[in-house]
Amino acid sequence: MIPLSIPELAGNEWKYIKECLDTNWVSSVGAYVDRFEQHFAEFVGAKYAVATMNGTAALHISLMMAGVERGDYVIVPNITFIASVNSIKYAGASPILVDIKDDTWQMDLDLLEGFLEKNTRIENGNCIHIADGKRIKAIMPVHVLGGMCDMTRLKEIADRFYLPIVEDSTEALGSYCQDRHAGTFGELGCFSFNGNKIITTGGGGMIVTNDPELAKRAKHLTTQAKSDPFEYVHDEIGYNYRLVNVLAAMGVAQLEQLGGFLERKKEIANTYKQSLDGCADIRFQAFDPEVQSNNWLFTIRTRHQPALLAALNDNGIQSRPFWVPMNQLEMFKQDLYIHEADVSDVVYQECLSVPCSSGLTEAQLQTTIQQIESTIGQLIKTSLPNS
Ligand SMILES: *Cc1c(COP(=O)(O)O)cnc(C)c1O
Secondary structure, three states: OEOOOOOOOOOOHHHHHHHHHHHOOOOOOOHHHHHHHHHHHHHHOOOEEEEEOOHHHHHHHHHHHOOOOOOOEEEEEOOOOHHHHHHHHHOOOEEEEEOEOOOOOOEOHHHHHHHHHHHEEEEOOEEEEOOOOEEEEEEOOEOHHHOOOOHHHHHHHHHHOOOOEEEEOOOOOOOEEOOEEOOOOOOEEEEEOOOOOOOOOOOOEEEEEOOHHHHHHHHHHHEOOEOOOOOOOEOOOOOEOOOOHHHHHHHHHHHHOHHHHHHHHHHHHHHHHHHHOOOOOOEEOOOOOOEEOOOOOOEEEOOOHHHHHHHHHHOOEOOEEOOOOHHHOHHHOOOEEEOOOOHHHHHHHHEEEOOOOOOOOHHHHHHHHHHHHHHHHHHHHHHHHHO
16 A cells, blocks of 8 residues: 555654663653753744644644633634644634635635734733624644645734734644745644654644743643642642653654655655646645645645545555544534635545555555556546536
């Protein structure tokens, strides 16, 4: 089988992990946690980084630190992985789901701005949703598949409506908007090192910020909010959300290879685009000119999606549909969904992700491209009489 997106562990992973085992520094503290945080902050250009056990935990803690409380609203795109919206629910808040743009598949900022202008008022520095008097407390842009919305414009909108930005940058390590790294536009940015992400620690996450107080508080909240170095005194309800040293060791080794991973991802994306451009109605994710994507998960769009998805998987080429839009999931059907058309649904129905691991061989890449071309060729031939 040609896998969709799997880890590549070809660097110092064994060596660093072995060092943890040999020295008995396997658990909650250790030099690799500090090193991983430091190297990560340097790479993205943030002042501080705090490691967490996964990206979802990073999002949950960041929303709390942004001041999100029970009964608040948080704005989030309608097309995302469920963890974004779950983290909003963990914080006791409700999502305001915003439809996406047809070309970039990111949150539609025209829709967002129109909604805020017509439906909110500012009261004592809070953005109030007029219809029910509830507070909108944060915006969570999600950098879908490593792309980004125009972050400069989003920041302007957020400032105008007194909304802190918590970036779900879990898919965007190595992505930039106007030479600034994803996750560094908002008050807080969150990353994930799950197995399918561009670098992995098996499971892991990171919070980045330029605010020393927020960084301190992130460490505090993720380590059970212990306030005394010796006595078991805790000054609030904290969480056991820290990343252990063994996994941080893996993270340090992975980070060393990130440059190579990004290059290979770019080659893979370019090969797909050059080969499939003009193949029936196949389209690709678009990027605003100021955005440089990490090409995390290569995804194509075609009205032949269902048949193509089936054919690829039947032929041992692991291929996956896009996420079911959040407004269509049972738990979120009652939540606000801001839209004109329902772009999310069309994009969901027409998109599929194809193999693009950094370890993908040239032969695997060509096999996948040929399978896509021949399947689409067949589909067009059989559908011709009706068209
Ligand atoms: C991967 C991912 C997350 C969550 O990360 P975990 O580390 O798996 O908890 C959150 N949001 C999005 C958009 C993701 O793709």
